[in-house]
Amino acid sequence: MKNITSQEQKIKLLIVDDSNNNRTAISYWLDEENYEILHASDGISALRIIDAFIPDIILLDYNLPGMDGIEVCQRIRANKKLPFIPIIMMSSFAPEANVMALEQGADEFIVMPVMPNELKSRLRAMLRLKATVSESIQLSKENKKLQDLDKIKSNFISKASHELKTPLQSILGYSDILKEGLQGELSYPQKLMVNQIREAGEQLFQLINQLLDFESIEKGHITISPEIFYIESIFNYISQVMSPLAMKKNVNLNFVLEDKNIQLQSDRNIVQKILLNIVSNSIKFSSENSMVLISAKDHNSDSIEIKIQDYGIGIAKSNIAYIFDKFWQGDDSITRTYGGLGIGLSLVKNLISLLGGQIAVDSKPNKGSIFKVILPKEYRQTTPTVIEEYSLQNAG
Numbered sequence: 251m252k253n254i255t256s257q258e259q260k261i262k263l264l265i266v267d268d269s270n271n272n273r274t275a276i277s278y279w280l281d282e283e284n285y286e287i288l289h290a291s292d293g294i295s296a297l298r299i300i301d302a303f304i305p306d307i308i309l310l311d312y313n314l315p316g317m318d319g320i321e322v323c324q325r326i327r328a329n330k331k332l333p334f335i336p337i338i339m340m341s342s343f344a345p346e347a348n349v350m351a352l353e354q355g356a357d358e359f360i361v362m363p364v365m366p367n368e369l370k371s372r373l374r375a376m377l378r379l380k381a382t383v384s385e386s387i388q389l390s391k392e393n394k395k396l397q398d399l400d401k402i403k404s405n406f407i408s409k410a411s412h413e414l415k416t417p418l419q420s421i422l423g424y425s426d427i428l429k430e431g432l433q434g435e436l437s438y439p440q441k442l443m444v445n446q447i448r449e450a451g452e453q454l455f456q457l458i459n460q461l462l463d464f465e466s467i468e469k470g471h472i473t474i475s476p477e478i479f480y481i482e483s484i485f486n487y488i489s490q491v492m493s494p495l496a497m498k499k500n501v502n503l504n505f506v507l508e509d510k511n512i513q514l515q516s517d518r519n520i521v522q523k524i525l526l527n528i529v530s531n532s533i534k535f536s537s538e539n540s541m542v543l544i545s546a547k548d549h550n551s552d553s554i555e556i557k558i559q560d561y562g563i564g565i566a567k568s569n570i571a572y573i574f575d576k577f578w579q580g581d582d583s584i585t586r587t588y589g590g591l592g593i594g595l596s597l598v599k600n601l602i603s604l605l606g607g608q609i610a611v612d613s614k615p616n617k618g619s620i621f622k623v624i625l626p627k628e629y630r631q632t633t634p635t636v637i638e639e640y641s642l643q644n645a646g
Contacts, residue, residue, distance in 0.1 A: 293317030312341030
């Protein structure tokens with residue numbers, strides 16, 4: 251490893267003052283401090299030094315011959331190639347000079363003459379400011395890189411999903427042809443294999459649709475199309491679609507309407523997607539021979555509550571804060587028991603937010619989970635539903 255010398259560690263301080271006495275005095279006061287001191291007697295010399303050496307901090311006289319301190323300050327701030335350099339302007343003319351200096355880009359102002367201890371304290375304060383600004387700039391750059399990477403990843407996922415969808419539709423279509431015996435009767439083992447192909451294809455098709463839905467939300471391409479419908483019709487649809495998956499795992503789906511004729515004016519398709527994702531998730535994590543309860547009731551005069559309760563593996567308290575994050579999974583190992591990409595609940599949260607609703611979860615490991623979805627009875631584009639129950643968290 252290369253040895254770092256004390257010279258390399260020193261802080262570069264540029265003193266710009268036409269008075270040799272002032273520069274000498276300041277250098278003397280800071281002799282025992284960790285500074286490498288550069289001198290300039292006028293503005294032109296100062297700018298040349300700054301271009302060549304880039305000081306860490308500048309002490310700048312307000313009154314300089316030719317180019318004054320204000321113009322020097324303006325030129326430093328206008329140079330976009332320079333990093334942030336704290337500028338302390340000095341003058342015996344105050345407060346007029348003070349105001350002008352700060353408005354034109356100086357970070358601190360010292361009224362001359364100044365005491366050595368005060369000068370040292372002001373310099374230390376400006377160096378702390380420089381460190382804070384530098385850290386903030388670095389974080390901004392790293393955040394920009396992460397945003398760029400996220401954009402690249404989203405574009406890749408979008409393109410890959412679209413490219414996968416077309417051949418997958420062909421696979422599902424041909425499996426249906428074989429299943430119906432349109433190309434000849436299949437043997438029983440062949441029928442089982444075709445059914446497995448169909449089921450695997452449908453699972454992949456669902457994952458692709460989730461990715462495309464998520465992409466549409468992130469790009470703001472989803473349009474809300476409100477219509478009036480009864481929750482009972484949504485329950486019938488969920489039962490029809492989810493029953494085969496539930497039967498395969500011996501999970502009983504129990505639909506309960508606690509209030510009659512519960513009606514919404516909202517986007518039927520989005521409400522169906524919300525419940526399909528939550529119910530399929532509940533089935534996936536349910537124990538065999540258990541039950542998933544899906545109920546609905548009036549929450550108040552302006553909203554309804556839909557509750558999905560399972561008796562499966564549950565969620566650890568430490569993980570509840572992350573379950574709605576994109577691509578998060580409790581077990582992300584390649585040998586995990588439960589499949590999926592970890593976007594179902596994240597998609598749910600965003601869809602509920604689009605409808606002006608809220609979602610909350612209560613769960614205990616090995617006891618199961620309860621998801622509560624609150625939706626406004628009437629969709630309003632600009633006014634979200636006000637939920638009285640404090641324990642629910644806004645989905646947005």
